[in-house]
Amino acid sequence: MHINYIIAEDEPLAIERINNYARKLPFLHQLAAFENSMEALFYLQNNKPDLIFLDINMGELSGIQLLEAARPVAQVIITSAYDEYALKGFDLHVTDYLLKPFSFERFVQAVDRVKTNLAKSDTALERGFIFIKTANRLEKVVLADILYIEGMRDYRKIHTVSKKIMTLQTFSDLETELPRSIICRVHKSYMVAVNKIESIEKDIIKIRDVCIPVSETYKNYFFQLIGQRKK
Amino acid sequence: MKKTVIILLHSVYWLMFLFLLLSFFIIAIPALDSHHKMPGMRLFARWTALMTGFAIVPGIISFYTFYFFLSDQFLKKGKIGLLLLWGLGTAISAAAVGGMALSFVLFKPGFMFNGGMESAATEIILMTFGALINGTIGLVMRGFINWYGDIELKAALAQKNHEMELAIVKLQLNPHFLFNTINNIDVLIAKNPVQASLYLNKLSDIMRFMLYETKTEEIPLAKEVLFIEKYIALQRIRTSNVKYVQYKLTGDTSNRSIAPMLFIPFVENAFKHGGHRKIDNAIVINLLIEQDGYTFECENLYTIGTGQTLADGGLGNELIQKRLRLLYPGRHILNISHQSGLYKVKLVIYHHAH
Numbered sequence: 057m058h059i060n061y062i063i064a065e066d067e068p069l070a071i072e073r074i075n076n077y078a079r080k081l082p083f084l085h086q087l088a089a090f091e092n093s094m095e096a097l098f099y100l101q102n103n104k105p106d107l108i109f110l111d112i113n114m115g116e117l118s119g120i121q122l123l124e125a126a127r128p129v130a131q132v133i134i135t136s137a138y139d140e141y142a143l144k145g146f147d148l149h150v151t152d153y154l155l156k157p158f159s160f161e162r163f164v165q166a167v168d169r170v171k172t173n174l175a176k177s178d179t180a181l182e183r184g185f186i187f188i189k190t191a192n193r194l195e196k197v198v199l200a201d202i203l204y205i206e207g208m209r210d211y212r213k214i215h216t217v218s219k220k221i222m223t224l225q226t227f228s229d230l231e232t233e234l235p236r237s238i239i240c241r242v243h244k245s246y247m248v249a250v251n252k253i254e255s256i257e258k259d260i261i262k263i264r265d266v267c268i269p270v271s272e273t274y275k276n277y278f279f280q281l282i283g284q285r286k287k
Numbered sequence: 288m289k290k291t292v293i294i295l296l297h298s299v300y301w302l303m304f305l306f307l308l309l310s311f312f313i314i315a316i317p318a319l320d321s322h323h324k325m326p327g328m329r330l331f332a333r334w335t336a337l338m339t340g341f342a343i344v345p346g347i348i349s350f351y352t353f354y355f356f357l358s359d360q361f362l363k364k365g366k367i368g369l370l371l372l373w374g375l376g377t378a379i380s381a382a383a384v385g386g387m388a389l390s391f392v393l394f395k396p397g398f399m400f401n402g403g404m405e406s407a408a409t410e411i412i413l414m415t416f417g418a419l420i421n422g423t424i425g426l427v428m429r430g431f432i433n434w435y436g437d438i439e440l441k442a443a444l445a446q447k448n449h450e451m452e453l454a455i456v457k458l459q460l461n462p463h464f465l466f467n468t469i470n471n472i473d474v475l476i477a478k479n480p481v482q483a484s485l486y487l488n489k490l491s492d493i494m495r496f497m498l499y500e501t502k503t504e505e506i507p508l509a510k511e512v513l514f515i516e517k518y519i520a521l522q523r524i525r526t527s528n529v530k531y532v533q534y535k536l537t538g539d540t541s542n543r544s545i546a547p548m549l550f551i552p553f554v555e556n557a558f559k560h561g562g563h564r565k566i567d568n569a570i571v572i573n574l575l576i577e578q579d580g581y582t583f584e585c586e587n588l589y590t591i592g593t594g595q596t597l598a599d600g601g602l603g604n605e606l607i608q609k610r611l612r613l614l615y616p617g618r619h620i621l622n623i624s625h626q627s628g629l630y631k632v633k634l635v636i637y638h639h640a641h
Contacts, residue, residue, distance in 0.1 A: 066526075066564060067467060067525045068525075068527045069471040069474040069475065069524065070467070072474055073473075076474075091565065092565065137463050137465075137467040137470060138462035138466055156467065156470035157469055157474075
């Protein structure tokens with residue numbers, strides 16, 4: 057298994073640290089490193105790394121903006137000197153959060169999580185099904201049957217060709233479990249099965265006469281995934 | 288103390304004084320009118336006139352002379368001998384005025400001497416004594432009001448100092464700078480141990496400065512300058528662009544002093560907002576030391592729209608201004624401007640008021 061990563065980090069020594077650690081793990085491959093968050097943002101529009109090391113406090117452009125662009129594309133490990141967002145009580149829905157300075161052991165732990173997450177969706181893809189936790193049991197869901205997933209307050213409702221399943225599993229949970237190429241997040245409250253889409257008109261996806269909006273955050277990644285460039 | 292409270296205090300005192308005189312009246316009725324011939328109203332009017340000359344006029348004169356004049360002139364300055372002398376003089380004069388009022392305004396001329404010279408002298412002595420008591424009470428009241436005012440002022444000052452210290456403490460723990468620097472040094476340890484040690488020493492100097500030097504009122508200017516230089520050096524390892532910061536010191540720092548952390552908040556602020564580190568001269572700092580004062584200038588580029596505002600200092604510009612007014616009243620000029628992506632601070636400190 058290969059994991060291709062990029063680094064978005066404005067301090068050269070901090071970039072060096074990640075690369076030094078990564079060199080000790082042969083399955084990690086650096087694609088690029090950016091000291092400027094704008095460049096990283098631009099890179100993500102055309103490339104799909106597996107993993108991003110992101111310093112959330114880089115430069116003037118908020119790292120949050122970069123994070124939102126990165127999350128649908130790849131696994132994200134935040135590297136930060138100061139846990140500002142955790143202090144403010146934000147859950148950033150990232151794979152891990154490394155506080156600088158971090159040890160090699162801690163780095164390996166974070167990368168292991170990435171590996172597990174990537175393996176999860178790979179396994180699902182191989183098998184063709186996953187198990188979803190419902191109120192009282194585990195329900196087998198065949199990937200090919202899924203139409204779309206809808207968020208409803210605390211619940212996620214999985215619409216398949218034959219049934220509807222309610223689960224407490226979060227979207228970020230489902231995103232790790234499901235292969236991105238098949239089931240894609242398009243909105244804060246929606247994921248869609250790409251091969252079930254009937255039409256797309258002005259950022260509205262139609263699946264079996266249900267209209268699903270594509271939000272600004274996921275637009276780029278989604279249209280890239282279906283092979284359509286959109287401004 | 289509020290004006291209304293002070294007025295209330297005075298009113299209460301004089302009402303109590305009148306009440307005391309009134310109670311004397313009730314006790315003294317039998318003596319005043321041994322034959323029970325005078326009607327009550329006339330008796331009261333006569334008593335009132337008597338007391339006005341005997342106690343109220345000298346009392347008020349003495350009280351307010353002590354209150355407004357003697358307190359500030361002698362008591363505050365610790366001239367107790369002069370206070371006693373002037374106090375006695377005031378009381379005697381007040382008694383004399385009262386006596387004259389009795390003799391010429393309130394009653395027939397020569398009223399004071401109806402009972403002979405001896406009785407007149409006794410009355411004057413009594414009046415002087417009464418005036419002295421009133422005066423002393425005036426002095427005490429003035430003293431109390433002053434003391435209370437001092438307490439309030441001290442509390443306000445202590446509050447301001449406290450705010451200042453708190454703000455400085457907050458500044459000490461700028462976690463982004465601290466942990467990023469620690470991280471950089473940590474990487475350097477493996478790469479270049481000598482350099483790492485150098486930077487670690489700079490960091491420890493900076494922390495020592497923030498922990499201890501900021502507690503004193505004034506520090507040698509050289510220390511503040513050294514802090515700025517070390518701080519800039521540590522900021523420089525955070526980027527590969529050597530032209531990121533431009534810093535220039537003109538003049539001699541030896542034997543000069545300054546309040547701690549006067550320039551540093553602006554330097555910190557500049558780095559916090561200093562645009563991208565790849566840009567040359569994103570931060571320009573100049574310190575000019577002259578015979579009669581210092582001129583400190585700090586400029587930084589910032590990204591328009593990300594909002595480096597005037598209220599956005601590390602210490603909070605409002606607090607810095609308050610502090611300057613406290614430390615260098617009439618001896619400083621602070622200009623802060625921000626337009627089209629350039630944030631400018633200019634602080635001039637004079638040694639003498641202009």
